Amino acid sequence: MPTQQSSGLNKDGSASSRPDDAVSDLMADHRKVEDLFKQYEKAGDNAEKKQRLVAQITHELRVHMAIEEEIFYPASRDFVESDMVNEAEVEHQGAKTLMEELEGMSPEDEYYDAKVKVLQEQIEHHVEEEETEYFPACRKSEMDLKGIADQMESRKAELASAA
Template sequence: MTTATKTNAKPARKSPAKSATKAAGPDAVSLLMDDHKKLKKLFKEYEKLAKKDDIEGKVDVAMQICEELTVHATIEEEIFYPAARAAIKDDDLLNEAEVEHATAKDLIAQIEQMSGDDPMYDAKVKVLSEYIDHHVKEEEDEMFPKAKKAKMDMAGLAVEMMERKEELMMAMA
């Protein structure tokens, strides 16, 4: 009986801590990863519409992609990256991420100015998709683990990021 009580006591101590963290809301990395998943789905949806030659549909999805990426990049650049830069001290990793954002923004601007029936439209969205896949992989495999290990205030950053995201989305509406 004593062994069972001790065994049960350990998970009971860990469980409330996990529940308290979840009750406090999502953390910054979870929010960013949710955006990554949403973008991946949008790019897949775009691909399906492009194969069907649904110009109106693919343009609608491409504009959603551009908007989501613009907002995502902005909250990373304004909130997450500065906090990560201070906490993890890996300027090369963060500099590369910011350069990747600049290139993605350039492609986004080109896509937003193009007509959906332009012969280069699908190619630009495809390159943007591949570029974002690469960027996401680096963030999720390198930056986010370092940020978590550095004990950044992920809950506080999440609140700030959610508020800023809401502002940006409202401004774009």
């Protein structure tokens, strides 16, 4: 079976010890969204490209946040500090508000780039907390990361086909 290179990498580029678990899958999503934000930074004045990238970013983030909120976060509650889970949920809420605002705007709007930038910064902060505190705590626990990965995968397939 071919292994997907990106799914086994930590934020610093080092290899993960458990490449097929739920944490690795979520981290692969993080890298994908980071890459889309980088493409946006390079899109310049290309309104069509910017709108397409924002549509991709919001789609990826919605699917990712849904599987975290529906599956990963609840499954982690018995194993990690509840403050950490609550904070992550509130951060998702903040990102959703910005995404809704962006969807009602056009790339020509004076504040479009600013909204995308602030969304990017909020997501970077959130990802940093997940990858340096939340996920390491999950990995140290007895969470069934392989079983959760399987559940997340089927839910992701449902969400992707519904989009």
